Amino acid sequence: xxMKTSRRTFLLSAGALAATAYGAQAQDVIQDILxxxxxxxxxxxxxxxxxxxxxxxxxxxxIFSPETIAYVEQAIxxxxxxxxxxxxxxxxxxxxxKLGVVDPDVEVLRRxxxxxxxxxxxxxxxxxxxxxxxxxxxxFQARHGLPADxxxxxxxxxxxxxxxxxxxxxxxxxxxxxxxxxxxxxxxxVMVNIPAAQIEAVEGNRVVQRHTAIVGKIDRxxxxxxxxxxxxxxxxxxxxxESIVIKDIIPHMRKNPTYLTDNSIxxxxxxxxxxxxxxxxxxxxxAVKYRFRQDPGKINAMASVKINxxxxxxxxxxxxxxxxxxxxxxxxxxxxxxxVQNVRDLVTWLLRDTPGWNRQRFEExxxxxxxxxxxxxxxxxxxxTYVTAWSTGDGVVHFRDDIYxxxxxxxxxxxxxx
Numbered sequence: 001x002x003m004k005t006s007r008r009t010f011l012l013s014a015g016a017l018a019a020t021a022y023g024a025q026a027q028d029v030i031q032d033i034l035x036x037x038x039x040x041x042x043x044x045x046x047x048x049x050x051x052x053x054x055x056x057x058x059x060x061x062x063i064f065s066p067e068t069i070a071y072v073e074q075a076i077x078x079x080x081x082x083x084x085x086x087x088x089x090x091x092x093x094x095x096x097x098k099l100g101v102v103d104p105d106v107e108v109l110r111r112x113x114x115x116x117x118x119x120x121x122x123x124x125x126x127x128x129x130x131x132x133x134x135x136x137x138x139x140f141q142a143r144h145g146l147p148a149d150x151x152x153x154x155x156x157x158x159x160x161x162x163x164x165x166x167x168x169x170x171x172x173x174x175x176x177x178x179x180x181x182x183x184x185x186x187x188x189x190v191m192v193n194i195p196a197a198q199i200e201a202v203e204g205n206r207v208v209q210r211h212t213a214i215v216g217k218i219d220r221x222x223x224x225x226x227x228x229x230x231x232x233x234x235x236x237x238x239x240x241x242e243s244i245v246i247k248d249i250i251p252h253m254r255k256n257p258t259y260l261t262d263n264s265i266x267x268x269x270x271x272x273x274x275x276x277x278x279x280x281x282x283x284x285x286x287a288v289k290y291r292f293r294q295d296p297g298k299i300n301a302m303a304s305v306k307i308n309x310x311x312x313x314x315x316x317x318x319x320x321x322x323x324x325x326x327x328x329x330x331x332x333x334x335x336x337x338x339x340v341q342n343v344r345d346l347v348t349w350l351l352r353d354t355p356g357w358n359r360q361r362f363e364e365x366x367x368x369x370x371x372x373x374x375x376x377x378x379x380x381x382x383x384x385t386y387v388t389a390w391s392t393g394d395g396v397v398h399f400r401d402d403i404y405x406x407x408x409x410x411x412x413x414x415x416x417x418x
Contacts, residue, residue: 057142059392062202064181064191064383071391072175078117078395079168087164088115093157099150101129109133109152112160113140117395145196145400147329155329159399166411167389170399173407174389181385189381190229190346192317192338194222195388195400197331199317199340201349211346214320214331214339221404222336224386227309228379232347234365234372235296236306240265241314242288244335249292253282264295296371304366305347307340309382317382319343332403338384353378388412 061067082088091108106129113119119136137156138148144159152160185191191200194215201209216222220243240249252259260267260277267275268291280287294300303319313336320339325331340346344362351357354377365372388400388407402412 056393057139057396057398059396060207061392062191062200062205062207063193063387063390063392064178064185064202064385065205066182068390068392069175069178069182071393071396072171072178072389074394075391075397076168076171076175079164079171079397082115082164083168088112091152091157091160093152093154093161095152097129097152099129099131099134102127103129106133109137109160113137115164116140118143143396143398145398162399162411166409167399169409170389170402170407170412171397174387177385177387178390181383185383186381189383190350192222192382192384193400194224194384194386195403196398199338199346201346209345209349211343212326212331212341214325214334216334216336217332218403220335222334222338222384223311223313223315225311225313225315225382225384227311227382229307229309229350229382230376230379231308232350232374232376233306233308234362234374235304235369236300236302236318237296237371238294238301240292240294240301241335245288245292246285250282250285250287253277253280253287257282260292263299264297266293266295267291268293296369305343307343307347307350309379315384317343330401330403350376350380 089108089111091112092105095103095105097103097106097109104127106127107125109129110119110123110125110133113133113136114121114123118140119132123130123132123136134150137152138150140160141148141150141156144156146155146159185202188201188203191202192198192213192215193200197213197215199209199211199213200207201211249259249265256262257278259265267277267280267287269275270289270291275290280290299321301318301320303321305319307317309316315337317338317340323341325333325339326341344359344366348359348362351362351374354374357374386404386406388402389398391397402409405413
């Protein structure tokens, strides 16, 4: 919803919101702004008061915790107030705003960031993109899972211009999901949040490890599931699922008859014998009757390790030789399984209670190149879930792209709309 208002009306409204979020002192700050001459820079004391409102975005609080539910309920109240007061303005997505720019659109950006609580109202109104706007935009970007570079790129604009009403609905939708997981999940557990493409390893209601992930494409989605991690396979064989054989491998073989050999993939018949790829008619899909098994090694699709858990979808977590994919903004590139950055740290944590399997032995086994299954002495619960909005603290509300369109609002599928 677009908002047209005078500077004085806006600041008074922002002051009412700030008083709720930050205390009565915010009203004094707003009055300072109203009584001051309009300008782009302020004295040292004013700047100090403006910067003191910055809040930390990162947290060790698990997404699945009673505290998170309470914070989301609080956020729903705050966003309801924002909606009742007219929401926030659209920021014109016509130019790149960044530190040092002086432009009328910076004023709109300031209003937008003040209303959402990323920029303290004491930063004042100005056309100057100063250090306070820079810090506020980086905070906003971090809350939305975007690179915190302080520059208004297309994804930042898309996130900025989702209406307050839609964000409120997103919080309400995800509160139901969070409440459904409010029971005891285990002293130790792993949670994969699909839309965030992120993994939490939780122990004692505290995130002890957080890993970037790569999850399923829109047409090959990672499923929602609950299970227990019961096995780690060091130097795994990779058996290609039928979907990949049909969609990827057979087309590759039609273009390059040496594709299987080049990638150390063996063709195994139902009776266990190895089949010469040259004996197969690759212009048909007859090859699906064979098993495609890739030998362990550096080019193996799972690289060093595979993490197993019983599930009807035949998915698992694993390493990858394509480490560069973890630096992508939209990490929805797999065929349903979950690739884990810094997976060796996670596996070391998983194997902690399995006698004889410390980090040193794990690394030595990887170097040996031998296929080695390891059963966990104490299986660890794992939850694949879909949470696009949550809060880990007072005023710290996180949102993510609704990549699989499960929130019911097209506006939240930012990556597919651009």
